[in-house]
Amino acid sequence: MRINIHAGHNPDGKIACGAVGLIRESTEARIVKDKVIALLKAQGHTVYDCTVDNGTSQNDVLRKIVSHCNAHPVDLDVSIHFNAGANKTANNRTTGTEVYVYSASSRAKEAARRVADAISALGFQNRGVKYRSSLYVLKHTKAPALLIEICFVDDPDDIRIYDADQAAQAIAQGLTAIK
Numbered sequence: 001m002r003i004n005i006h007a008g009h010n011p012d013g014k015i016a017c018g019a020v021g022l023i024r025e026s027t028e029a030r031i032v033k034d035k036v037i038a039l040l041k042a043q044g045h046t047v048y049d050c051t052v053d054n055g056t057s058q059n060d061v062l063r064k065i066v067s068h069c070n071a072h073p074v075d076l077d078v079s080i081h082f083n084a085g086a087n088k089t090a091n092n093r094t095t096g097t098e099v100y101v102y103s104a105s106s107r108a109k110e111a112a113r114r115v116a117d118a119i120s121a122l123g124f125q126n127r128g129v130k131y132r133s134s135l136y137v138l139k140h141t142k143a144p145a146l147l148i149e150i151c152f153v154d155d156p157d158d159i160r161i162y163d164a165d166q167a168a169q170a171i172a173q174g175l176t177a178i179k
């Protein structure tokens with residue numbers, strides 16, 4: 001397969017960086033993104049890293065990501081994020097994982113379901129595949145696109161079980177349907 005992957009947002013410490021909780025979204029998404037790229041390349045897939053580190057605003061980050069994405073003909077565009085807003089203390093129940101696609105007719109829907117299932121198999125509640133036509137990356141990329149919210153940066157139960165290597169393996173398996 002040919003796959004575009006990027007970590008959402010600018011790097012931590014810059015304008016338009018990601019959510020910060022018990023872990024930092026921008027930093028962890030880059031760690032996972034690098035691991036997914038390595039796993040997919042080891043399987044012989046062609047992978048382009050469309051991550052943007054020099055956006056001047058949130059909109060600028062998004063525009064630049066999409067312009068990188070649309071520069072390559074690929075089978076999938078993959079955006080890696082972490083969620084925030086769990087707003088709870090530890091209770092031994094994760095808030096969990098979810099994966100967004102543009103609509104119910106997205107050609108990325110099956111891959112999105114596989115990724116959500118694979119991450120959930122690590123112990124996270126499966127919030128499933130959701131449709132979100134308003135998300136800029138999903139709306140403007142040419143190839144089928146999915147946006148992965150691995151888990152919640154501000155839920156202690158999510159962060160207790162979160163492991164970048166396991167998350168990357170789950171994502172790579174889900175994207176390629178290879179165990």
Ligand SMILES: [Zn+2]
Binds near residue numbers: 009018019025081
């Ligand atoms: Zn994000």
